[in-house]
Amino acid sequence: MEEIKITVTDREGVDHVIEAPTEMNFNVMEILRAAELPVEGTCGGMALCASCHCYILSDHNLPSPSDDEEDMLDQAFFVEKNSRLSCQLPIQKELHGLKIQLAPDAD
Secondary structure, three states: OOEEEEEEEOOOOOEEEEEEEOOOOOEHHHHHHHOOOOOOOOOOOOOOOOOOEEEEOOOOOOOOOOHHHHHHHHHOOOOOOOEEEHHHOEOOHHHOOOEEEEOOOOO
16 A cells, blocks of 8 residues: 655644555545544535645645635635645645645634
8 A cells, every 4th residue: 555644733833744545535634633633624524614724835736726625715714825624635646745734723
Protein backbone atom coordinates (compact mmCIF):
# COMPACT_ATOMS: atom_id res chain seq x y z
CA MET A 1 0.00 0.00 0.00
CA GLU A 2 1.36 3.39 -0.98
CA GLU A 3 1.51 6.08 1.69
CA ILE A 4 2.20 9.79 1.61
CA LYS A 5 3.41 12.10 4.35
CA ILE A 6 1.60 15.26 5.40
CA THR A 7 2.98 17.77 7.91
CA VAL A 8 0.37 19.39 10.13
CA THR A 9 1.02 22.34 12.41
CA ASP A 10 -1.42 22.23 15.30
CA ARG A 11 -2.90 25.25 17.09
CA GLU A 12 0.03 25.35 19.52
CA GLY A 13 2.58 25.52 16.69
CA VAL A 14 3.75 21.90 17.01
CA ASP A 15 4.42 20.00 13.77
CA HIS A 16 3.11 16.47 13.30
CA VAL A 17 4.16 14.26 10.37
CA ILE A 18 1.31 11.95 9.46
CA GLU A 19 1.43 9.01 7.07
CA ALA A 20 -1.69 8.50 4.99
CA PRO A 21 -2.62 5.61 2.67
CA THR A 22 -3.56 6.66 -0.86
CA GLU A 23 -5.68 3.62 -1.76
CA MET A 24 -8.41 3.90 0.89
CA ASN A 25 -10.35 6.95 -0.35
CA PHE A 26 -9.70 8.99 2.80
CA ASN A 27 -9.60 12.76 2.88
CA VAL A 28 -7.23 14.95 4.88
CA MET A 29 -9.81 15.57 7.63
CA GLU A 30 -10.21 11.84 8.25
CA ILE A 31 -6.44 11.43 8.51
CA LEU A 32 -6.22 14.34 10.97
CA ARG A 33 -8.94 12.82 13.14
CA ALA A 34 -7.26 9.40 13.04
CA ALA A 35 -4.07 11.08 14.26
CA GLU A 36 -6.13 12.52 17.15
CA LEU A 37 -5.57 16.12 16.15
CA PRO A 38 -8.29 18.59 17.26
CA VAL A 39 -10.38 18.56 14.09
CA GLU A 40 -14.08 18.05 14.63
CA GLY A 41 -15.36 17.23 11.16
CA THR A 42 -18.87 17.75 12.50
CA CYS A 43 -20.59 17.23 9.13
CA GLY A 44 -18.63 14.07 8.34
CA GLY A 45 -16.86 15.52 5.33
CA MET A 46 -19.81 16.91 3.38
CA ALA A 47 -18.62 20.57 3.30
CA LEU A 48 -21.60 21.51 5.47
CA CYS A 49 -19.58 23.06 8.28
CA ALA A 50 -16.14 24.58 8.64
CA SER A 51 -14.90 22.63 11.65
CA CYS A 52 -12.02 21.16 9.60
CA HIS A 53 -10.77 24.55 8.34
CA CYS A 54 -7.03 24.64 7.67
CA TYR A 55 -4.41 26.70 5.87
CA ILE A 56 -2.34 25.27 3.03
CA LEU A 57 1.30 26.15 3.68
CA SER A 58 3.00 24.26 0.85
CA ASP A 59 2.92 25.00 -2.85
CA HIS A 60 0.84 22.03 -4.00
CA ASN A 61 -1.38 22.21 -7.06
CA LEU A 62 -4.72 21.49 -5.40
CA PRO A 63 -8.11 21.23 -7.08
CA SER A 64 -10.12 24.43 -6.90
CA PRO A 65 -12.65 24.63 -4.06
CA SER A 66 -16.19 23.60 -4.97
CA ASP A 67 -19.05 26.08 -4.64
CA ASP A 68 -20.12 24.30 -1.43
CA GLU A 69 -16.63 24.63 0.04
CA GLU A 70 -16.44 28.32 -0.88
CA ASP A 71 -19.88 28.89 0.69
CA MET A 72 -18.71 27.31 3.96
CA LEU A 73 -15.45 29.28 3.97
CA ASP A 74 -17.48 32.47 3.49
CA GLN A 75 -19.12 31.68 6.84
CA ALA A 76 -15.96 30.56 8.67
CA PHE A 77 -13.81 32.57 11.05
CA PHE A 78 -10.16 33.49 10.37
CA VAL A 79 -10.33 32.81 6.62
CA GLU A 80 -7.20 33.56 4.59
CA LYS A 81 -6.31 33.22 0.90
CA ASN A 82 -4.86 29.77 1.59
CA SER A 83 -7.89 28.51 3.58
CA ARG A 84 -9.40 25.14 2.68
CA LEU A 85 -11.70 22.59 4.27
CA SER A 86 -9.56 19.53 4.90
CA CYS A 87 -12.56 17.26 4.23
CA GLN A 88 -12.51 18.40 0.62
CA LEU A 89 -8.92 17.29 -0.01
CA PRO A 90 -8.81 13.60 -0.99
CA ILE A 91 -5.65 11.73 -0.08
CA GLN A 92 -3.75 11.04 -3.28
CA LYS A 93 -0.08 10.63 -4.09
CA GLU A 94 0.13 14.20 -5.46
CA LEU A 95 -0.37 15.44 -1.89
CA HIS A 96 2.89 13.87 -0.68
CA GLY A 97 4.74 16.53 1.32
CA LEU A 98 1.63 18.67 1.86
CA LYS A 99 2.02 21.12 4.73
CA ILE A 100 -1.03 22.50 6.48
CA GLN A 101 -1.85 24.42 9.63
CA LEU A 102 -5.04 24.03 11.62
CA ALA A 103 -7.07 27.21 11.68
CA PRO A 104 -7.69 28.80 15.10
CA ASP A 105 -10.68 27.52 17.03
CA ALA A 106 -13.69 29.82 16.60
CA ASP A 107 -14.53 29.66 20.33
